[in-house]
Amino acid sequence: MEFTIGLSSPFSLEYTLGSGQVFRWENRGEWWYGVVSGCVLKMKQEGDLLTCSTSSDAADSSFVRRYFALDEDLQSILASIMKGKALTQAVHRFYGLRLIRQERWECLASFVLATNSNIPRIRRMVEAICARFGSPVEFEGRAYSAFPKPEALAEATVAELRECGLGYRASYLSHVSQSVRDGKVDFSELALLDYEAAHATLLKELFGEKLLLGVGPKVADCVLLFSCDKNEAFPIDVWMGRILASSYPRLVEPRLRSRLASGKKAGLTKAEYLRLSSAARKHFGSYAGYAQQYLFMKARSEGVSRP
C-alpha cells in the first residue's frame, strides 16, 4: 500500500536510519528500503512529508508512526538533554534523529551479533542469516527476506550459523534463539518493568546458567533502548567511552578517564560500565538514551580522538 505522512514535529529519516541503531535499511537513490516485521518498507522524506510504499497493508501509517516513535515530543526531549557543548553541537548537527521502536526479537539477535564488530560487518551478518533462514518477501519484483523467527535459528546448527560469517557469535546466537523459542524471555514483561529490573532480567542466571549467553550490559542496554521503550538506557561502546572521557570528563572516574585518554585498552570492565552508564543516566535524565544516540553520531562523524 502507499500513503504519505505529514510531520508535525522534527524528524530526519536519514539521520535516524543512518545512526547505527538498525541494520537492515538501505539507501538507494532518493529512497530508503527496509524490512520490518516481515514487510518491505520503501520511504523518502521531502521536508515535512514522508512518502511510503509497503509490501503489505499491515504496514500502514500508524505502524510507521509507531516504528519511528513520531508520537514522542522530540523538541522537549532535546531540550531536556542539551547539557554541555558536545550535546548542543550534536543536536544541531543531527537534528531530527529519533530512536526507533524496533521489533524486540530482531533487536536482541542483532545486538548479540554486534559484539566485537562494526556496523558494516553487523549488517553483513544480519543479511546473511536473513537470506538463509528468513522467509522470502517480494516487493516491486525484487526479493527480500524477513528476519528469521527464533525457531528457525534455534533449529539451525551452530555450523550453519557459522557459515553466515558469525564466528564465535554463532554459538551465542544459537543459545539466545533457543531461550527465546522456549519461552524463557518474556519481552512484553521487559517493557513493563522499570529500567533497572529489565536490565537485570536480561542478564540473569538460572541455576548458575546464563539465560542469554552473549548478552552483557552493553547489549542489554541496546535492547532496552531500541526495542523496550527504556529511553533512559545508555549503552556505552568504545566510541561512547571516548567521547564521554573527552567531553564529559566529570562523569568518568579518574582512573578510567586517563586510560581512555591514553588510547590503550578502550574496553570497560563490567563494574566500570555499570558505574559510568549510571552516571550518564543521572546526568542526562530520563531521555539519556537520546543523548547517547546524538553523541554516538557525533563521535563517529568526527572519528573521536584515537591517539
Next chain:
DNA sequence: TAGCAGGAAAATC
C-alpha cells in the same frame, strides 16, 4: 604480513 579493533565469557587470582 602481522597487528589491531571490537563485547562478552571463563579462568585465574
Next chain:
DNA sequence: GATTTTCCTGCT
C-alpha cells in the same frame, strides 16, 4: 572484586 585470555573476521 579485578585482571587476563580467548573467541573470529575484516581492515590496514
